[in-house]
Amino acid sequence: MTLRERFSMVFGGALSMFKGMAVTGHWLSHPKGIVTEQYPENRKTLAMHPNFRGEVVMPHDAAGEHKCTGCSLCEKACPNGSISVLNTRNLAGKKVLGKYLYRLDSCTLCALCVEACPFDAIRMGQNFELARYDRSGFELTLNQKEGR
Numbered sequence: 342m343t344l345r346e347r348f349s350m351v352f353g354g355a356l357s358m359f360k361g362m363a364v365t366g367h368w369l370s371h372p373k374g375i376v377t378e379q380y381p382e383n384r385k386t387l388a389m390h391p392n393f394r395g396e397v398v399m400p401h402d403a404a405g406e407h408k409c410t411g412c413s414l415c416e417k418a419c420p421n422g423s424i425s426v427l428n429t430r431n432l433a434g435k436k437v438l439g440k441y442l443y444r445l446d447s448c449t450l451c452a453l454c455v456e457a458c459p460f461d462a463i464r465m466g467q468n469f470e471l472a473r474y475d476r477s478g479f480e481l482t483l484n485q486k487e488g489r
């Protein structure tokens with residue numbers, strides 16, 4: 342190797358190092374522009390993108406009421422039988438939702454059930470920590486109170 346080639350190699354290496362340090366220095370002085378999520382330290386404040394699909398959830402209002410009528414359209418739309426809508430009758434004899442069973446372990450998070458619902462009663466949640474230690478934890482009842 343000639344002296345010129347050695348000099349070029351050392352100079353190129355130093356230049357590369359300073360370029361890397363410049364990038365590091367830039368983000369040290371502009372922390373608000375950093376997009377890397379410091380997970381799990383930021384677990385409590387981490388907000389997923391609005392289009393993110395976590396598990397299926399059934400929102401309830403402050404009084405514990407939901408919008409589900411038990412029409413079963415979501416059950417029919419689900420391609421792999423992850424939803425079972427079990428209806429019952431209230432005191433007035435009207436058909437109402439008894440239990441809304443959802444199996445997270447077979448759900449592919451495709452959102453076809455959400456699209457099929459004419460009452461906006463279910464949606465894809467934002468929870469991304471879906472692992473469980475026990476298989477029984479994947480069988481969920483989404484309505485809080487039976488028969489409502």
Ligand code: SF4
Binds near residue numbers: 397
């Ligand atoms: S997200 Fe897809 S797979 Fe999961 S329950 Fe809904 S329709 Fe079924």
Ligand code: SF4
Binds near residue numbers: 411
């Ligand atoms: S979630 Fe929607 S589509 Fe499914 S049973 Fe309830 S109202 Fe019908």
